[in-house]
Amino acid sequence: MKGIRRWGPGLLLVLPSIVLIAVFVYGLIGWNTKVSLSDWRQAQQTTGFSTAAYSELFPPGTDPGWTEAVKHLVFFTGAFMIGTLALGAFLALLLDKGVKGEGFFRAIYLFPMAVSFIAAGVVWRWLMNPAPGDRGTGLNLLFDKLGLGFLANEWYLNPTWGAAALAIPAIWALTGYIMALYLAGFRGVPEELREAARMDGASEWRVYRHVVFPHLTPVTLSALIILGHISIKVFDLVVAIGGKQFITMTPAVYMWTLIFDARDYAKGAAIATILLIGISFLVIPYMIYTVRAERQT
């Protein structure tokens, strides 16, 4: 049949990748799920079936480390997503009309993307050092010197808001990327639409509100998904700033400590599975939506 002679080679070319992903993503996920449902709780591997790992995590409060980690994640995600979206959109708005030196500004805002979370974490750990006033380093010291001493606080060691403080370096790192997404989105709006609105008497703000912003829903959706999944996976940054401390624990870091320190493989695997399920809820509908939208154009 003519068909397969045409597309057969394509399938063959992609086959290695399909096999690799089948094994290393789906296969390993399956393996991980198996481990999470086993009784492998110490260095010596055992392979009995057990849901103990999950039952230790689920009722909130049974595992205080886990509960804290989840709480921190929620605060972190909230602060991270809101901060990055707002700031990224705001910067894109400022640059949209084209300012002198746009290239310069864009390059500066995007440079944090080149820096590893570990290196950034090191610097921000110093900047957010909780020591107050003139014994401080970093931002507390700066506030003190500028006469803004009242702004000094415990940053990431704050029991309630610490996780949100952790979001600051993350916001620093990703705002540029979100700004680029929004800038591309703004500029994707045909100029004619804006001009028609202006001719109809709309002020610039109205033009933005009624013509430009409605176009941005897909961008915002993409941004939310991307930020969401980065947030759930966040690991490097937290380790660099807080190490294995309880007070900055997030699920991903908790998993790491369970495996390397406590050797509690089943529980570690259970956490990984939970993270995966969480992300799937976010990502699978989005992926299907993108491919379907693409097919319609």
Added chain:
Amino acid sequence: MAEIALQHLVKRFPNGFEAVKDLSLEIGEAELLVLVGPSGCGKTTALRMIAGLEDISSGDLYIGGRRMNDVPEKDRDIAMVFQNYALYPHMTVAQNIAFSLKLSKRPKKEIKERVAETAKLLGLEELLDRRPKQLSGGQRQRVAMGRAIIRAPQAFLMDEPLSNLDAQLRVHMRGEIEALQKRLGVTTVYVTHDQVEAMTMGDRVAVLRAGDLQQIGTPSEVYDRPVNLFVAGFMGSPPMNLARATVERVDGGHALRLGSATIPVPSELVAERKLDAWEGRGVVVGIRPEDLEGPREDGSTPASPVRLQVTVDRVEAVGAHLLGFFTVDAPPATSDAVAEATGGGLDEVALITREGTPFCATFEPRMAIRPGDEVEVDVDVRHLHFFDPETEAAISG
């Protein structure tokens, strides 16, 4: 050079849409056949099936006597000129043209010679080292043709090659392509939505509508003897005037009652078209603008003076003549076919509503005709067309 035969070709897309429904045609060796019709009529799909770029859902395709349904496009020995030229942007003109030969592993010397030959044929010698983005639309079009020509294939397929060019260039290139085709003697299937192009270029014209073949014939056959309302309305610019009328018996023969006017029909025409069978019944009558003549400057009158008294609504100056629009107080021939043929939908909502049907007549270019003038228009009754209002088929006896 080869003949191409399409037998009951059908193209059904996965979502159920049938772009081509049972198309059968034969294209003779060295013939230039034009596939023409409005957007969406299936002409490009049919072309792509011949090319092998679309799979054939059912039916058979023969090129040069061989059944081609399962033959991949690269083995069909056909060359295609695409609507947007599809020139390789990173290659020079020479490389673009030579590409297929390079793939066939022809010796370098041969390639060079054939490229030079083709370039000379198309006037591209100076441009051989340029990249497509440095070329004008017309030049790119010629490179696209060169790419096809150099392969000396069994057949050429052209997908609206002129639609992206300016009007004047288009007129010029029409002649060039036609001359080239005659010179090379390669069987060519040419797709266009422009019926003027179809008429001037084709040895034969095939009119398509919504996947069905309406009529196939020489340009004059399709123009002078349209088989249905769609073809009648589609071919010819400005389009044929169409309205409802009744056939009446009068002393000495038959006449057409068109609104308040009575137009006698010559008995030869009645006999030829067997119009007597339609006595007392409604028909759709068509008459082309060039067969409705306004008063001549020199005062002479045409051969069969049947006159209509009309009031001019508006005038269009198109250079070679004037078009005068007036209203005939007969009901319009509303039908989807007519709407689609003449540009669709405008009949439904006229900008200025009038009772009756707008008609168009030709006037000599320097006549001083103005809206509101009362003039006499001569009807050339030998060129009346009649259509069955139900089936939309031409009444031809």
Added chain:
Amino acid sequence: MTTTSAAPPVPVPARVGRPRARRAAALSFKYLALIFFVVLVLMPLYIVLVASFKGTAEADPSTAWALPNVWTWEAWSDAWSQLRPNLLNSLYLVIPATLISTVLGSLNGFVLSRWRFPGSDVVFLFLLFGLFIPYQAVMIPLTQLFADVDFPTGIPRLAFAHIVYGIPITTLIFRSYYATIPEELIEAARMDRAGMLRTYWSVVLPLSAPAFVVTAIWQFTSIWNDFLFAVFLITNPDSWPITVALNNTTGSIVTPYNLQMSAALLASIPTLVVYILLGRYFIRGLMAGSLKG
């Protein structure tokens, strides 16, 4: 003698001047805001730079904001001697991994967008999902698998992992990019009798430069900066890439402040250089929607 008296100046109505003044004010506010954020973004860089050039005596976090009194390369040379082997490890890791995963992405992207087969979109989603998974979910089994098949330890394991897990993002970037190549161009190649590989090599590849740049930069940066995979897969400190070594160095209380900062900067230099030299292509690719995700 008459003196012409100048007519009293006609007062310009205030209203005429206002829109222009408002626009100028808005523009200044815009620039002020932009510059303010530039300062915010560059602030950490300032801290790091300043600290890295301070000598051990001066290097006290309490004077973090002050410029060095004595500029010295001490911290730099210490960082270099400590971290040099790790930098090399990272280099041996990044270059082959980036090259291979970029090429893979290009081939996949080409097939999935311009030489499709039944189920291309499903396969794409199948591959894409790998981008979003938390890598923690595969770390344990991955280490086990490597151990079971006795895969060469150290950098090879890490490189292999990055190549495999890089497939989704590289395929995504190339597929989006190739979708912008007109279908007609591929059809013309097919009519010119080109097969799949020939079409890729002669028609598609020459047009792929922007996507190659964006993908290579992205992969280089991601792989160089990766910590998670490295910390799970490489147990021998001699084989640590720079990120793990950095975390180890800076996590220790013993390490002097200026050394921590210079180490952080040293670890970031390759990616910063790539960004400075090639950043504009990357940004251009971003703006064209290569990484819409």
